[in-house]
Amino acid sequence: MDKYYIKFILRNRLNFITYCFLIFFFLIILRFFYIQILQNTYYSTQALDNSIKVVPIKPARGLIFDRNNIILADNKLSYDLEIIPEQIENLSILITRLSDLIPIKTSDIDKYKRILKNKQYNNTVPIKTNLTNEELAKFVTNSYKFPNIELKETLKRFYPEGEVGVHYLGYINRISKKDLITLEKEGKKKNYIGTDHIGKAGVEFQYENELHGVSGYKHIEVNATGKPVRTIKNFPAREGENIHLTIDLKMQKIAEKEFKNRKGALIALDPSNGEILAYVSMPTYNPGFFVDGISHKNWNQLNKSPDKPLLDRVINGLYPPGSTLKPFVAVAGLENQLRLPPFKINDPGYFYISDDSRRFKDWKIGGHGEVDIVKAIAVSCDTFFYGLAIELGIPKLNKTLANFGFGMKTGVDLPNEKLGLIADAKWKKKKYRKNWYAGETAITGIGQGYTQVTPIQLALATSKIAYPNKSMVPHIKLNSQQLKQTANLTPPISISDKTIEWVKEGMENVTEDGGTAAFIGKTTSYKMAAKTGTAQVFGLKKGEVYEEEKLPDHLKDHALFIAYAPASKPEIAIAIIVENGGHGGSTAGPIAKKIFDYYLTSKNRK
Amino acid sequence: MNLTTIQNYIFQKLDRPLFGAITLILTIGLINLISANHQDVSNSLSHTINIFIGIVFLFMICNSQTRNILVFAPWAYSLTLFLLIYVNLYGIESHGAQRWINLGIFNLQPSEILKITLPLMLAWFYQKCTFNINYKVHFVAGLLIFLPLYLVAIQPDLGTSLLILFGGLTVIFLAGLPTRFIIISFFGLLISSPFIWNTLLNYQKERILSLIDPLSDPYGAGYQSIQSIIAVGHGGIFGRGWLNGEQTSLQFLPETATDFVFSVFSEEFGFFGVLSVITIYVFIFYRCMWMATKMQDTFSRLLVAGLTISLFISLTVNIGMISGLLPVVGVPLPFFSYGGSSMVVSLTSIGIIMNLYSNKSLIAN
Known part of the structure; x- marks a missing residue:
């Protein structure tokens, strides 16, 4: 094929294509003529009278x-x-x-x-x-x-x-x-x-x-x-x-009723699989307010109330755990070969790090006498845990606390869960630009100091004591495949059987004679393992004495209570916080009992 | 250099009739877009910016060395292939298709770039084999078309891939594909069409069926088509007037700024408006095709014709679609529709055409 032949073909074919296009343009113009001029009346009525809309x-x-x-x-x-x-x-x-x-x-x-x-x-x-x-x-x-x-x-x-x-x-x-x-x-x-x-x-x-x-x-x-x-x-x-949902509405109602007018949070879950049975944050509010857009007045009332009804205290409320942290501190000690029974201390009612440091008081004036780790949990002996925390040191203690899920999200299927806090020297340096004191280690051992937990973390940690070999994520949607998968990804915590046995014994003794919640144990038909806690809301100044009657309500101590039952084969675990409720056993304990009675006494169950 | 020499330098290679016609179309398009956007100024503003960028490209290409365009061809083609692969993997999804690459300040549509780089590659390829064009050469050219075509089709973007197919095939046709072969492949296609039909997605089938009989399903697949025809018909001889198109303002018309932009124009400016715009388009088309016949070498001839045909296939398909002659396919109207990639690509194509035309005697030597 020579060059001229190509040029010839090309020119022919170029013309051919040009004509094709021109014909098509002509067709288009005819088409517009037809629609716009001949059919104009028809389409105008279409446009004005009836049109189709997508709804x-x-x-x-x-x-x-x-x-x-x-x-x-x-x-x-x-x-x-x-x-x-x-x-x-x-x-x-x-x-x-x-x-x-x-x-x-x-x-x-x-x-x-x-x-x-x-x-x-x-x-x-x-x-x-x-x-x-x-x-x-x-x-x-x-x-x-x-x-x-x-x-x-x-x-x-x-x-x-x-x-x-x-x-x-x-x-x-x-x-x-x-x-x-x-x-x-x-x-x-x-x-x-x-x-x-x-x-x-x-x-x-x-x-x-x-x-x-x-x-x-x-x-x-x-x-x-x-x-x-x-x-x-x-x-x-x-x-x-x-x-x-995994919620048992009957239990939920009992729990909310038991709170009466007090503020606080409660979470009950099945410790074997993490299903949340009751989830209370008090005070509550009416969700119906929002459905049609909440009015300005209602919103202000809810948002500005000092009782914070909009706050979900279960996953967003941060509380000092108080003595409810002690079982977990005990695990840390035992796992690090400290205070293994029959080791005992003699508690004079106070503790000091060195001769010239300040005295850390036990809640019981005069002390508990001879105390081993089991008794220390049962009677909530502060002196015992001050010393243990000092000897353990913050890093080892925090490692165990993190194992129990403190300071991190539990992964519950609800939005905006808070982390809580397990503090250390590095954190304090960053936050306050100050050094960590040994005294802060001591009070961390009894759940005071910087430590902050959410009620759901406490409930999860309690469940892990009940079933240390089960891995689970607390959840609220029943039969969620996705949650089962995430649960399988989180390994169970590894604690020696002996440690768990001692700590469980201590928690069981809490509801026995001499324990801090003995009065509850006397009335139950099942065995309840528990731990009481009282968390200071504000620090007493030197020389001041805590006098409950004289304090305004919002400065009174928080009452805390964690428990699971029946002790031999736990079916339910609970964490309760009653804000400004005073002593944990006497305020929060009876609520737990009501819930457990409902759940464990067969006539109430479906 | 004083001002006149700069002006001379910039405008010397410009084909004034062509440039004038395009400026006119761009202006009409911009005015129309204000109405199509329901008077939302921000879109019209970015349309103006798109036009400006396109014009800059046009001038730059128009004034560059023709040799550069030739050398650039295989690289541009490979880059486009790469972008098409990339867009299928990481592109932005919209309306169920992955067509855009997010480049931060704007979204790039690689299938639009292909409208330049494919004719460029084919012209370059035929230029290389200019003394020995045979079946093998045509076959390889077919492969050069098929590769990017496949990548566009799986986005999925059937409309654009069909345009690319037609654009590419016309270049092969112009390069001298024997008539016997054309007839044989035509019947081949006819026989295999049932199989092709089966590979189409449901919405694509519905669109083609709705064309054959739009009234069979007036409120399903034919909805867009019917609404567009109503708008066009509503326009009458003189139109409803600018900003007064009821079909547009009551939002019966879909995609008023892009694919159905000309329906808006037809409703507001009527038959005379349509006639004027189509006349300008025909002028642009005829001028470009005339330039192609004046070219002295294979490369320039095929490229100018290829680019022109690419542009005007888009145009005829779009106008055919809004007037109900062709099925609804997502194809923009060159120089008129809102869309950065399409605008820049169209103006760049014109830039290349002007460049080749002004250098035609140079290349021949």
């Missing part, structure tokens, strides 16, 4: 049940009046007209304005929610007078148990602008086009993906004002999953 269908949110199928979060049918704000020329006139028919309160208007601020594009905004049957009938007969108001049937979240268990259950709220940004980043925005609400706390937040479901959509014909004429095609939504 999203929101999926019904999954329900939440307790372990015995009692419903905790339900959906209730609600009739709302909604408007598209852009179509309303004068809102106040509309409201006055509507008020003749249906009472519109200022709170309704406030709510409307609040929702309007965070509105998604194109959505309608409710002006009146939860119509009564009477109001519904009135509106339906008069609806022709209000072409711009749309009557909507929606499923509204309803929490039948009200304030019970609000902290783990959480709540849903209207989707905010911030939520929208997050959803967009996660690529989920499309699925939320028809959704107004999103989980904001607790299980409602944690399992949002499962509960929400998948949005559907339908094509509807709308007229020029945007009013739907008829539905043409339906692509139904996929409902959210129903979720069962």
